[in-house]
Amino acid sequence: MTHPIVVGVDGSPSALQAVRWASEEAVRRGLPLRLVNAHATPIGLPGGVADPVVVEKALRKQGKHWLHEARRIVHDVSGDLRPDLLLMTASVVPALVDESLNASLLVLGTRGLGGFTGLLIGSTAVSLAGRAHCPLVVVRGDEPVHGPVVVGVDGTTTSEDAVAFAFAEASVHGADLVAVHAWADTVLDTVLLGRSEPPDFEPAQQRAYETLGERLAGWQEKYPEVRVVREVVRDHPSRALLRHAGGARLVVVGTRGRGDLQGLVLGSTGQHLLHHAPCPVAVVRTEPDS
Template structure:
């Protein structure tokens, strides 16, 4: 069994729940989720905003972005975004400890740097996005390069479902990164006092290629091998978290489809930042890519470093 290092900064009591805001409806939804999570765990919520003056200068072209009036306006907007987010967080959790931070750099750099010792980083994603590039450069960069756990909260009509018996769902594929997801998922299920659903697909083929076939593994040898893989990845974690009931679900194919379907019933889906089919240099696998775009609940991408 892989175990968390006890000295990891993400596990310290002082580690903060961090959320980025840009004043959008999507970021407000992320603040809502992050405030609830921080309050439930007795952690400080840090709300951050990057002014990104370099991008402002590029956008203004020949205009002098360093002119005091322009700088003042950019800072004022940033301060307003932070104030609005803090007001929302206090409405969600009146006793919550809140810190705000603004910097001149872009938000992605700030969040990636702060993620090294944050409990988790939370970002909002707008609804009805088409391709991964449309997620936005900040979200793309933080999900790919952040440390620890990065949670993407989509701007959707469904409520946030922070409890009520909804499970935490984790995708298992047998890769080392999957073990990081298992560790994070057990921790989240325990914190949220709910059950864990461990989902494994025997192959990465798209689900629609198996149209007309049962959504179960019919070959006894393959079924046994799949169950063995799941057991190996869960080994030790159920003993460490005896309060977490575990449901194991094994399917023949379609990891994106299976996890997307489970996300309709879940309060959180957890995946590793790269799976068994990941290419060197590709920091987010196809399953995680698809889920942060289309899942019906928040998605946690686990970058947790583990040791044996």
């Protein structure tokens, strides 16, 4: 696999942290690196106040400076890396989606400046996670952690590609893999509410272990060198994953695409991880059935 790792660059400390993370990954994987700055000329500039041509020239100058600054970070990691620099006038999300077509990874920071402002706020993050054609990694945390890779397994095909990606990451890093399957039976909880005897969740727990085992079986055979720790918990997925994220080097979740987060990362869970996980988060898209 020779597709590059693509990093969104906007001059923010968070973006530079993402550049460092991506550079280390590129060295470890033996992959090329591509640094991208996308900017769009603001719409609705007051007439006579700012010349759009002047604004565009200033944005390009600033973008070029940010790219050169990011290149210095790359060289700090490895003098052998020669990153491609791409400066473009375009809307950020469509530009990065296009870049992801021929990328191994798409890497971003958590807080942006310039064209990347608000990139991980609300629907924009959901849109990018659902539309990117390669795994999206959001680099969180102040310092790298050399712990396990954590993957959320929801028992459906949605997490299949996420599991594959997590095994490959654990193998490349020589790390353990913690596979987390969170389940809750809200209907049973309601039925048992108010009953004096303790509820029997053992059958559901056993089914959850079986589901997790089925999802991991083939991948354990493919990556026998990876030590797998199975965690089955009766809890909400976001809480379960965040508990394990504290000592993790990476948390991996899946999405079905279509611009929305599904399955394990349905609704608030994926956004909660993107905003609050203390380590990098990878969102791996599974192509929809239709």
